Amino acid sequence: MRTQIIAEIGVNHNGDIKLAKELIDIAKECGADVAKFQTFKSENLTTNYASKTNYQNKTTKYPNQLSMLTDLELTQEKFIEIKSYCDYKSIEFLSTAFDYESIDFLNKLNMKRWKIPSGEITNLPYLRKIASFKQPKILSTGMSDLSDIEKAIKILEENGTNRGNITILHCTSEYPASIKNVNLKAMLTIERAFNLSVGYSDHTEGILIPIAAVTLGAKVIEKHLTVNNNLPGPDHKASAEPDVFK
16 A cells, blocks of 8 residues: 655645645645645634744744634635645645534535544544544544543544544654654554554654655655745744655
């Protein structure tokens, strides 16, 4: 089975539909299988009282989470346009939903699979809702432990997801992630523990770690893509520019 490459555009479009389409073009030119985004309603996620993380403070000038996410949010109309553009470019559209309203919206776009982010692996109502959709699921693990992963898999299975349609991504929740903290053997531990397909969601700089993950059997590699590491925004520093991604 060939390793699938997900170009995580995420919010690296900086709220600009033109930049979003440019990143789709780049993902396609680089040979990625999937162009992935993040879909959310800012007011459903956070408030003016939520401060930014340390790495977000280094890469953005917003006073808090709400102001940052509001600037990075794309409307549903723009996501419909993005999905159509992905279809036109013959690259799979995928987006992670971060709230129930976005889950319902993305379900109407008939995505081929669902990506569950690390931060939602212990959000059981969220998992139950996505589990009811029959498409394959990709589950990112982040700072979870094996018991968290086990519970998430159980919830997905109990609510309609075929176990064989679940892929687990080892993920280091650091932006950018240092190589010393990657611990790729954790991906093998996950594979042995659950007998499921595994992959790696990469936040490191360069391509050494994704290549190493593939040699260890990763069936999916997810890596952030940007046009320029120096653009303002929370994820550009932990992303690959086109030449590196290719």
